[in-house]
Amino acid sequence: MRIFFVALAAMAGCLFCTGIPAAAQTVRPMLALQDAIRMAASAASKASAMQRAVSIVVVNREGRVILAQRMDGASFVSLKVAEGKAITAAAVGVPTRMLEQQVDGGKPASLSVPDVVMVTGGLPIASASAVIGGIGVSGGAPDEDETIAQAGLSGGSKAD
Template identity: 35%
Template sequence: MSTLTLAQANTLLAAALAAARAAGHAPMAVVVLDEAGHLKAAQREDGASMFRIDIATGKAWGAVAMGASSRVLAERAKGNPNFFTTLADTAKGRFLPQTGAVLIRDGSGRLLGAVGASGGSGDEDEAICIAGVAATGLVAG
């Protein structure tokens, strides 16, 4: 049974932030959570605002909790806003269904965790998450 290692999480963080720098994005924060939604690793770049870690965590926590990328959750929330508002309340504010987080899976499809980013647009945040996961040899979902 595979688990997400600290080494993989750190590789993912470094690659995601490198992708953000290469693309010229604003300062970012990236958070990696394990399959139970617990913090594995996090970094906030110099100049990133104080809320970035919290936002990245909320995106990743929602993704791992619901088993879907935050993009998918944002789309679902449009059609059922009351349910998603209730989810956010139930999760004591930890749930943020906004684009910018993806699931992390191993080669057999087993859920290992999620990575979320904050600092750019949702599309930019998601793209650096995907780049980070790819650098680990794992699968973004």
């Protein structure tokens, strides 16, 4: 009888030892630190060329900061605003300009969402298959912030 229970326990244990088959596992693309560094460097270069002191923040798909930098002369508040823009763009998957336009167009319901920054200057970072993060820039005029963020996207390779 004891052998029966030992054998039964061993078989039950094997059920829990088997993992998910490799074919069923999904590999989600992620944003690498090196990509974030390249994006921030490209954005900072564009900001310098435009003679703007800005803050640049890159977040992953969960809104966690990968890289944050404040250029010399940028307001300390701009760092928090840039972070909010990056998080919003990553969470929603669209440029923050679109959210700002919704509010300006008479759809203020979006304003009730906590921690959402609906000011131009945040862009989603996408791989071929998904949004993998966001970049936010603050310190210039909203259109300038978006131009600088776009330079960051153009300068950093996206993870696949």
